[in-house]
Amino acid sequence: MFPRFSNRDALFRWLDRYTAERKEELDRQRLSPHLGLPKAYLLETAADGSEAQSRALASLPWPVRPTEDPRLLYLLNGQGPWAVLEQLSSRHFALYTLLRHQDFESGFRKVILQNPWWDFAWFAGIALDILWRDYLVEVYPHRFTRLAFEHEARFESLMDGRDITERDSEEPEETVFDREELGADGENEDTFPKERRAASFNFTDLVGRIRSFLPQLQEIHPPFRALKMLRLPASYRGGYDLWSWGKLTFRAPSFREGRVYLLTITRMYQRATELLEQTAWIQAESLELPGGGVRLTGTSITFRFSQPLTPQTLQRFMEGIFGRARNLFRLWGNPIRRSDRFFYVHGVDLHLWEPIGMEFTPEYFRLYLPKGTCGNTVHRLARNLQRYVDPALEVRIGDRPYEDFFRQALWQVAENPSENGE
Amino acid sequence: MKPLEQLNLMLWLVWDAQGALARQGFTLHAIGARIPLDPALQRALIRANSRWKKHAVAPDLLLRYRQGTWWLLECKTSAFGPNSSTAAQAAGMLVLTPRWFAQARGLPEKDVALVKVCYALQGGQEATQQATLEDIRHRLQPHAAVNPAGAFGIYPDGNGLTLRGAGASVCFASAMAISLPPEGVYPLLPVDPSIDANDPDAWKDLQERLRSTFVAWMGKYLPRAVHQPVELRLEEDLLRRAILVWDIWEDESRKTVRRRARAFVRRLLQPVRKYFQHLEERPAGWTFQVPDVTTVDTILKHLLGAESRRREMPAQLSLFDVAPSREEEADEHDRKSGDPNPS
Structure with a gap:
């Protein structure tokens, strides 16, 4: 639990000490049994100042108590403040907690994923790859890092006409996320794993060495493109594990250094989202000309599969989304079948309740975002499609690669930090 | 290609990000606009052909090109002859020269330098349509000034389609190749009862x-x-x-x-x-x-x-x-x- 503090500096000093103590325990491999590592979860909601943001805060199941600092809030449970919520940008919050992940994370995920006003910040392998290549490889070639990859062919039907992979129709969606950080080591002895293609790897090595062999691995085995965790080195020892669902685990001595990473990641994420929205938002812009008229702007977002899906896989994929109100993609809609290989869906993104247009074929999934729809939808879909459908997915906004938006955002943030200052 | 699909294709072409017409400077002004004809024009039509009784015309699309050129665009699956009932609509659009068009739409006359009447058809029909338009223009000319008119055909090819104007077409000086998604374009207009009320x-x-x-x-x-x-x-x-x-x-x-x-x-x-x-x-x-x-x-x-x-x-x-x-x-x-x- 968090003690009460009168100001942000006091809170952060305390967190620095706590973080340093946990790092020492990690180094001795004797983590206190009831104390968790500091963690931050990057969350997205409606824009600042809007009625929707007030409603978002009110929708949380924990009482929210303001602090002296207007951008810091306590979240309470029966025992006191279990988390601190910090507003990092106009629509992003960091939730800091010291609880052990096994004590609260499963329930916390459910709360966020079932709450229409909140979503996690999603980092597809494509996006994490930008941090890997453009930052880690360039700046820290001689430091150790840890990378984790995971892919599960959740909807795949391997043999044409023969459904040899097990379906998940009865499995609660929440348990999918329970496996987030377990991988092979965390398999539950009491369950029988589903028989389908799945891959989970991680390795720790020098950045420069990983750089030399990773492209070859990615070439021969696509799940190595589905990066799910990337350790960002701390300035001295240790690092900060950034997960594909916006979680940052502090495995280094300094809380504030991890927070600096979090601020940079948030700014990059927000900027990439804004750039994507500006490009993709579909609208009929009124023209300032006599007699009026409109300019139709915006473009589609295409998620192209490296291999066409079989008809059975496409069917299962669509059933997995539209056959259940709660699904991995947080989408809802009624597919319209135009042919055996082409479906339209005029649907709803259940995060912030936005209508969206979708097209499904064996070769691609295409998205149309009306103006005002949150671009976070694209990040969530990219991450989940890479994770559960095709690790070698290619994503384009119009004719522009998705990764370009993150690359552009990362360097804009780096070159203009003062524009994004607190 | 169904008429509604053709209309949506034209809308897609004026869609900024990928539209060939948008890139050339076309913007969308109106869909299905009803443009009333001045009584002087109504009389000119009847004098040219007693069956050409029109109080108003309603082209499928009104496009504006840069500042001063306007297209009255009609989408047809097949060409029509000069004696068909559809010819009256064509005649009505042909006499809507810039002054009359500006008056009918409430635009400053200086913003309407040129009005073109264009027909989009299935590939192979444009030559016939062009001939019909010229025939109608010829009949109208003793009675009123007329707009230039042209027809172009939509030809599917491997990657999308090609728009090809008829010989004397005023719409496209040369053929325009357009790449399209193989399953068709996203329909901006899902339904149009004036085209097909029972689709x-x-x-x-x-x-x-x-x-x-x-x-x-x-x-x-x-x-x-x-x-x-x-x-x-x-x-x-x-x-x-x-x-x-x-x-x-x-x-x-x-x-x-x-x-x-x-x-x-x-x-x-x-x-x-x-x-x-x-x-x-x-x-x-x-x-x-x-x-x-x-x-x-x-x-x-x-x-x-x-x-x-x-x-x-x-x-x-x-x-x-x-x-x-x-x-x-x-x-x-x-x-x-x-x-x-x-x-």
């Missing part, structure tokens, strides 16, 4: 757009309805969001779409009606409130549930199989005849 796929498309827009609206705004009334407006909240080009769609068949959309929304509300307080239908839409947050959750669960879709959409009955009223039939007749004084 089941088109009505199904509109229905699903309305459903998703309705569910999204409910999710976002229903919480506001706790203890105080909110208003769901058919046009502003639903139709405008479901059909991106709604505001510039001037065709009177919007009335039909509005009527059927209202009927559909009534059916969407029906299964959850019991949860609302003071639910009232008004000309602009519906007002209602709910007693508490728990009721909000109940309504939303119901709207998202598969059962609700099955219940309100019986297998054999389309919600849009609603016979038009006599008033609507009369409206439809008037629209087709271009009568400015409907019965």
Whole structure:
């Protein structure tokens, strides 16, 4: 639990000490049994100042108590403040907690994923790859890092006409996320794993060495493109594990250094989202000309599969989304079948309740975002499609690669930090 | 290619990001705009051909090119001859020279330097159409100034299609190759009763757009309805969001779409009606409130549930199989005849 503090500096000093103590325990491999590592979860909601943001805060199941600092809030449970919520940008919050992940994370995920006003910040392998290549490889070639990859062919039907992979129709969606950080080591002895293609790897090595062999691995085995965790080195020892669902685990001595990473990641994420929205938002812009008229702007977002899906896989994929109100993609809609290989869906993104247009074929999934729809939808879909459908997915906004938006955002943030200052 | 698909293809071509016409500087001014003809023009038409009685014309699209050139664009699956009933519409558009066009649309005359009449057809039909247009122009010229006119054919090819003008076409100086998604373009206009009032796929498309827009609206705004009334407006909240080009769609068949959309929304509300307080239908839409947050959750669960879709959409009955009223039939007749004084 968090003690009460009168100001942000006091809170952060305390967190620095706590973080340093946990790092020492990690180094001795004797983590206190009831104390968790500091963690931050990057969350997205409606824009600042809007009625929707007030409603978002009110929708949380924990009482929210303001602090002296207007951008810091306590979240309470029966025992006191279990988390601190910090507003990092106009629509992003960091939730800091010291609880052990096994004590609260499963329930916390459910709360966020079932709450229409909140979503996690999603980092597809494509996006994490930008941090890997453009930052880690360039700046820290001689430091150790840890990378984790995971892919599960959740909807795949391997043999044409023969459904040899097990379906998940009865499995609660929440348990999918329970496996987030377990991988092979965390398999539950009491369950029988589903028989389908799945891959989970991680390795720790020098950045420069990983750089030399990773492209070859990615070439021969696509799940190595589905990066799910990337350790960002701390300035001295240790690092900060950034997960594909916006979680940052502090495995280094300094809380504030991890927070600096979090601020940079948030700014990059927000900027990439804004750039994507500006490009993709579909609208009929009124023209300032006599007699009026409109300019139709915006473009589609295409998620192209490296291999066409079989008809059975496409069917299962669509059933997995539209056959259940709660699904991995947080989408809802009624597919319209135009042919055996082409479906339209005029649907709803259940995060912030936005209508969206979708097209499904064996070769691609295409998205149309009306103006005002949150671009976070694209990040969530990219991450989940890479994770559960095709690790070698290619994503384009119009004719522009998705990764370009993150690359552009990362360097804009780096070159203009003062524009994004607190 | 069906007429509605052709129309959506043209709309796609003026869509900024990928549209070949947008890149050339075309913008979209109106869809199905009804342009009244000055009495002087009406007389010129009758003098050219006694069967060419038109009070107004309604080209499928009005496009503007840069600042001063306007296209009156019609989409046809096949060419027509000079003696067909469709020729009257063509004649009406041909006499809408810049001054008359500006007057009819309420534009400053300096903003209308040139008006072109263009026909988009299935590939192979454009030469015949061009000949028809020239024939009509020839008949009109003793009685009125006429616009240039041209026809172009739409030819599917390996990667998309090619637009090819007829020999003397004023629309495209040279063939234009356009790459297209293989499954077709995203339909900006899902339905157009003036083209085909009974296209089941088109009505199904509109229905699903309305459903998703309705569910999204409910999710976002229903919480506001706790203890105080909110208003769901058919046009502003639903139709405008479901059909991106709604505001510039001037065709009177919007009335039909509005009527059927209202009927559909009534059916969407029906299964959850019991949860609302003071639910009232008004000309602009519906007002209602709910007693508490728990009721909000109940309504939303119901709207998202598969059962609700099955219940309100019986297998054999389309919600849009609603016979038009006599008033609507009369409206439809008037629209087709271009009568400015409907019965």
